[in-house]
Amino acid sequence: MQGKFRVPLLERPDVTIENVDGKELARTLKEMAKNLNIDLSKADKKKTVEILRKSSPLADEVVKMRNSG
Amino acid sequence: MKIFSQEPGSQEVTHLMELAHEGRIQILLSVWAINEAIAAIDRKYNQRHEITLEDRDTVIATILQQGLEWSDPKYNVYFVPLEKTIINGSITLVTKLHISADDAIQVYTSFIKHCEAFICSDEHIKNNVDHKLEDMRILDITDSYETNRLFKCIEQERPFY
Numbered sequence: 001m002q003g004k005f006r007v008p009l010l011e012r013p014d015v016t017i018e019n020v021d022g023k024e025l026a027r028t029l030k031e032m033a034k035n036l037n038i039d040l041s042k043a044d045k046k047k048t049v050e051i052l053r054k055s056s057p058l059a060d061e062v063v064k065m066r067n068s069g
Numbered sequence: 070m071k072i073f074s075q076e077p078g079s080q081e082v083t084h085l086m087e088l089a090h091e092g093r094i095q096i097l098l099s100v101w102a103i104n105e106a107i108a109a110i111d112r113k114y115n116q117r118h119e120i121t122l123e124d125r126d127t128v129i130a131t132i133l134q135q136g137l138e139w140s141d142p143k144y145n146v147y148f149v150p151l152e153k154t155i156i157n158g159s160i161t162l163v164t165k166l167h168i169s170a171d172d173a174i175q176v177y178t179s180f181i182k183h184c185e186a187f188i189c190s191d192e193h194i195k196n197n198v199d200h201k202l203e204d205m206r207i208l209d210i211t212d213s214y215e216t217n218r219l220f221k222c223i224e225q226e227r228p229f230y
Contacts (some may be wrong), residue, residue, distance in 0.1 A: 008092065009165055010142070010162075010202075012179065012181060012183075012203065013154060015154050015181070017152055017154060017182065018149060019097070019149055020147070022140040022142055023140070025100075025136065025137075025162075026140040028100070028127065029103070029133045029140070032107075032133060033130070035127060038126055038130050039126075040130050040133060040134055041130075042127055043130040043131040043133070043134030043135075044127055044131060045073065045086050047133075048073045048127060049073050051120055051127060052074040052075070052128065053074075054120070054214075055113050055117070056117070057074060057076035057077075058071075058076070058106075058109055058110070059071055059076060060071045060108045061109040061112055061113065062070065062106070062108075063190070065105070065108060065109055065171075067193065
């Protein structure tokens with residue numbers, strides 16, 4: 001018989017998880033900033049690119065972090 | 070993160086974001102990605118001593134501000150909450166596919182939300198998960214062949230799998 005049949009590794013549950021509502025997300029992010037004592041007016045995309053250019057790749061850092069537990 | 074950090078895959082991620090902003094695709098992220106990004110930045114300050122405290126806070130402010138910008142649905146970038154279903158379901162992937170608990174949350178979030186592709190730059194996830202979860206493909210954004218194929222599928226409005 002031609003063709004391959006795959007047994008699903010796990011069933012996709014029949015539940016709906018809604019995306020975070022935009023307003024709720026905005027509230028969450030502002031709350032995070034407050035908890036971290038971060039002044040959002042200090043956000044600066046150009047400066048951020050410069051800062052990250054000087055250091056090791058950020059995505060690699062996340063991968064290392066995830067895999068090191 | 071790749072948008073601000075110029076590294077392999079950054080150009081491709083920026084292009085994907087542009088496609089989302091144009092309404093050609095939808096991008097989903099777990100809200101957990103924000104916490105992870107902040108943790109990675111903090112490591113650069115606290116453990117690697119690569120950046121100053123002021124730099125760290127500037128980057129965190131920029132990440133949070135970018136999230137605020139994307140909270141407007143017109144950008145087609147959506148955040149998925151970390152619900153009990155995701156935490157409970159994702160643990161299966163840890164033991165069956167041998168990926169970290171953090172990776173499992175991200176992968177399971179994409180799976181449960183019926184994403185066509187899970188985009189990463191992690192060989193371990195690619196090798197351990199691709200072709201294992203129904204028709205959701207795992208794409209390594211630094212693999213130019215795969216990424217070009219993805220862009221072609223988007224252009225032709227064809228499914229990626």
